[in-house]
Amino acid sequence: MIDINPKEIYRFLGYRNITPTPEIDERINVCVNKMQKSSSPRCFYRKFSVAAKEPDVTEIAGLSIHSKNLYKNLSGCDYAYMFAATVGIGIDHLIKRGEVESIMDAAIYQAAGAAMIEAYADSEVEKIRNAEDKSGYRLRPRYSPGYGDLPLALQSDFARILDMQKWCGISLTDTLLMVPSKSITAFIGCAKSSALPESDYLAKTINPMEATGLSAKGATGNEMISRKYCNLAQDASEDRHTERGKNLTGSHSCHDCRKAKDCLYRMV
Template structure:
C-alpha cells in the first residue's frame, strides 16, 4: 500500500472557465484577475494526499450466470455491469483515494461569507486541481506497470455508470482512508474533505481500450449544465 503526499502542479484555466459557465464569451478583466489569484491560492494551500493499494480480483458465478466480482481477501463486492465489464480482462486492480485536504474546504467556506464570487471561483479551481492530481497519480502508476508489460484500464469511480455512490463507504473502509489520509464520507455519500476522489483502475496483460467515453456514463447526466449547452466538461 502506498500513502503519499503530492503537490498541485497545474490548475487548468480552461477547465475552471467551464465550471464557471463561461462558454466562449468575453471574461471581465476583474473576474479574469480573480481566477488567476484563486489558481495560485489553490496551489498554495492545497495539501494533497493519496493512497492506493493493489487487490487481486475474484469472480464467482451467480444464479443468473453473471460473474460476482469482488476483491480477494475482502468483503468488497463491485456492484454494476459497467465496472465488471471494465475489469473483464483484469486479474488485479488499483483502488485509489485522493484528497486536497481540509484546508481547501475551510478556505472556500470562509470566502462564502466574505466574498461569494471568490468562493465560487476557488471551488472551481479546486475541482480542476483534484482532477489534475488524479491524472498525475494515474500516469505514475501507468508508467510503472507499462514498464513490466502490463496495461491499465480507465479510471472509474463510484457514481459513474451503474456503480452506486453507496459503495463509497466500503471503498474508503477497504483502504483505511479515514485513518491514513483523513478522508471520510457522509451518510449521503459526500466525501469529506469535499475535494476528494476515489477510483478503481484495472490492471491487465492486454492493452485496454477506452470503454466509458460519453456523458451518458456520468452521474450528473440528467442535470448537467454543460450537456444542456451542447458541450462537455472534458472528463469523458
C-alpha cells in the first residue's frame, strides 16, 4: 500500500485554504481505497557518471543534453540516476470509468493518482538516498523531461536506456506521453556536497516558472493539473445540490456541464 498524504490530494483538487466537506472527504476515501487495490507500482533506475560542462551541457549515459536547468541541477555531481516509476495502468482504468460514471470521481482519481505516483517515487528515492548517504553522497532533487528547458524528447532516451517497457511496463505515445499516465521519469544527481539545502536548491536554481509557468514543485516530475480544473470536484459537489445535477453522470454532464467547452476530459 502506498502512503498518500491527504493534503496532497486536496492540493491537486484545488483546496488551498479550504477544508473539504465531509461528503468530499468520504468520496476521496472511497476512491483512494479503489486505487490502492488497482495500483501496481514498479520502478527501475540506473546510475551513470555525469559531467556538467558550461554553459548548459550535461553528458550522461552517452547523451549530450543542452539544458541550463539540468546543468544547474547536476553541476558538481559525480553521478546521476536515470529513474522511472509508475503506479500502473489500473489507475488509468479508474479515471476512464470515472469520466463516464462521475466527473467528480474522475477528478479525484486524477488528483489522487498524481499524489500517489509522487508518494511512491519519493519512497523509492528515499531508499536510494539512504544507500548514498552511507557513501557520503547527497541527492539532488528529481528533475524531469518536459520541465523548464529540459526537452520532452528525452523521454525516448529514458525509454531506451532504462528499457521502461520491460522493467516498468511504461510505454510512450507518439506525443511522448507516458502510458500509464501516472508515471514519472527523472534525473537524480549525486554529489559529495551541495552549496544549498535541497529545498533551496530546487527553488533557487531550477525554478521552471521562468520557462513554463509551473511551480517549482513541478520540476520533481509531478503531473500538474491545470488551474482551470482545480475546482472541478467542488463544482461537481455543488451540482449535486441543483436540479440539473441530481442525476449527473459523465454521459450527461459531458454535454450539459458548464465546463464542457474546455473540459479536461474532452482534451485527453
